[in-house]
Amino acid sequence: MIRKHLHQIILSLSLLLLVNGCSKENLTDLVIGAQPIFINGHQFVAGLNLFGVIRPDSVNGKSMNVIYVEKVIRAVSRTEDSTTVSDFNATIYKTIDNRMVDSLCFTYKYPDTTFTHQPTDFKPLPGNHFQIVCKSPGLPTLTAETVIPNQPAIVNNSISTANHKVQFSILEDSTAFLYDVYLFVGTNQHYQRMLRADSGNTPIEFDVDLSDTTVNKLVIYAYDKNLSEYLTAPNLFIKPNTYRPPFSTVQNGYGCFGSLNLLSKKL
């Protein structure tokens, strides 16, 4: 009986499918696929997205500070949007004991193509306290602070290059929270990222043989708390639909404003 009417059943189901896809909305969903059903509603919070690093060094006379500002956008939106901020201004204040001693202000206006700003008018020193205030029309005012960490130091007489290894210890320092250590051996670059030891000095070890090379340089970057938290953000996997809070160490916005100091040493 079912076999007899099978072709009628198939035809009916196909028509039903087609009828359901008739509206433009349904047809789009039919092509792309059904949209999710939100249970708790959308909660988009607009804001500026800042990445800023203040550092005391320069390369060939060029400041290595960086201030980069975008904004966050809706994941899905009926209107076109872009992360580009067409109009903002930022002021960096240098404060000592909560007293402003210096400030630097710069602005950005579309269609200026300079996205990255490299403030050159101040020379940050270890212990200096900086605050940034970013404003853009229609968005909350972003604020953040950082304290320049001390220059990292290697414990006296701790460097060893025996046994095909390079070993040393970074002197205990409460102002640095994370280290990026680069070992340049000839034309090769070796790298390690290490959290500051819970207590005492931070030991570092590379499995590298220096015996056949002539130009060896060690560079240690020490990051403040903000940058350390941001750079070690754990959930950077591309898997979608995961519980991932914003990457942020700033107030009323997103992103990071931090600082670093560095030690460069020939071995």
Add this chain to the structure above:
Amino acid sequence: MRKLAVISFVLILFASLASGQSYTVSGYVTDKATRETLIGVAIVIKETRQVVVTDNNGFFSLLNLKNGDYTFLFTYLGYEKLERKVHIKDKSVILPETQLGLNIITLHDITVVGTHSDAIGDREVETSQLQMTPNNIKNIPSAHGDIFKAIKFLPGVEATDPFSPLYSVRGGDPSGNLVLLDGVTVYNPYHFATADGLFNTQTVKDIDLFVGGFGAEYGGRNSSILYITTKDGNMDKLHGEIEPTTTHTKVFLEFPVGKNGSMMVAGRYFYDLPMRFALGSKSFFYDANISYTNRLNAKNRLTIKLFDSQDKSNINLDRYLSYIDKAFDTDIYKDMYMSSINSWSNRIATAYLKTIISPNIYLKTQVYGSFHAANINSGMDFRYKPDSTGTTYQITNNSRFASKINDVCAKSAITIKIDTINTFHLGAEFNKYYFSNETEIQHISNGVSIRQPNLFSCFAEDKMRFGKLIVRPGLRASRYSYFNKWEYEPRLNLSFDLPSNFKLKAALGIYYQYIISMNTQEYEISQFLDYYYPLKNNAPTKSIQYIAGIEKPIGTHSILSANAYFIDMPLTYMFNLNLDQLQASSFSDKLEKGNGKSYGIEILWKGQYKKLSGWMSYGLSRTTRSYPFIKQGKSFLFDYDRTHSFKTVLSYKMTDDITYNTSLVAQSGLPKTLETTMQSYYYYDPVSGALSSYPFGIENNKNNARLPMSIDLDFGVVKRIRSGFGADLAEFLKADKSYLTATIGNILFVHRNVSWYFPYGGKKYIPVGFNYLPTVTVGYVIKF
């Protein structure tokens, strides 16, 4: 006072034993050909109408019999009935093995699901026990003979994601499921490449799944017990099965050893030719079982079992990405690296002795070692600069999870039939553990956590019959070395026969769990393994279960049942892996306490009607969790909540040679955290000062959306081959039978099931699934 109570108890005991000189008849029931013990055989004494069934050791015991002659009738579905005369004179009797022969009409191809509500041992009083056999599994088209794929067709059991073998039972965590292989705890009993279980179904005799309300004999987990019983081997002659396919080969042999022994040897090797060819994948796995049983005498059986499995997968997508670039004439993926390199292993050794101490007393003693090791590495690095002036897109991610588990155990359980009312079941178990966990996320190591706790547990249950009422109170007591105090878990199960063949069942119990698992599903494309973590300075997780149900036989071969449950979880744990290393440098710092609730109803029909057999179920449920660090402690839908769940597996025996099978699962979608905001994350090179970025979806509102409904319909056919090449090959190999199997999967492919949504579509979320096309698989099986 205490002395008076003891004396009174002894007097009552002697009185009940002495009154009218009653005796007991007990023994094993086995398959005549293979000598495998049979679970759930019904034994009726014609003269007294007493009824009992064999337990999961194949053992039965009938009490309170007077001197005289009796006729014992043995019945078991698929086997010929057997009558046996028993003479009792002044002493209890242990019968020699009762051997039942197969009913040649219904044979091994029986597709019916176990229909007797009191068919198997203490299953008389369990509220939430589901049974499967290897034949049931074979008849589920998309299960491909795998236990873990098959159990997801049962009510209350939900898959966690399309690729993962992990499952959630009645809203519980996947780590709340205990898997026992012949009484041995198996950790991560899964294979990587296919998400199959470790267990070759050719070796499996029986599968019991307790989805809640289990008695005091089992503990250490909050959600479920999956008990797999393997075969002991054929005592009659050499039997076996060989199954070669394009992805794996399975071999199974069982044969007699000497006069009283039998052995089973089985193995599987997976080589995945298609992926080797397409991606250069070097993945493989194998598993091997060896079992030896010696029936030392009528009262004693010794069994030794060994198991070994190894998985290695090495998947590098470079070749696949280069295909895409070539196909679209781009270089987007030129600088992309994505790989997954994993290995894990399971090794088990166990020996157990089953002893009939007296007709009333049955003892099982077992020792085992279960060893598991895993190393899961994944890495990704993608850089792309669309033009010379534009932004560089970069995403870099790496993770490593490594774990090692050693579990050495000695346990014993005794069953004492005191009288027709009381059956005591007592036991003790001692586990010595070693756990080692190591994680590294984004090149930052969390260090290594090593813990070596011990766990001692003992239990006591008394199953009491009062006419139509069966009550089984029980108590489990455990002492975990890190807590150094006793935790008590009272349990109660009852069953009551109502008029018109209705049966009411209920269960109440407290459950503790000392070993939890890390929730890494948001750091892996698919979380395949539980990374077990023994609690140390935290109280055990706790759940309190309330279950009530009613069932009624429909006709002679089917049952309709309805169950309602409420599970209160006053203490659960979750690892907050979103904490960076500065906020939480060790595992224990990332552990967060919370609570949860789960409730629902399940309606199940299972049985046989003429040539049609199988089951249908509908579930309506809700499961939630609450943690202080998520949504400020407000309750949210748990990751594996499904409001509606309809499942059916049906087999139609067209002829003796052809069986058609179908399975349908239609369910509400899972809750997901849908991103509402895109934030560029910046990668910073301190050496050059260069910045690159990648847009990530971020969302603070966990499980704020639900995927659309999913529907899976599959169809399969099994055909006995009696002529042609397949039959000739079987004859050449001296096999008894050969079969052709074919499966069409994902018939309703037009309805695309969504696994994820990508929020990069501008105006719409882009749904992504993995079943856009129907699939066809064909297999060939020979049996001898």
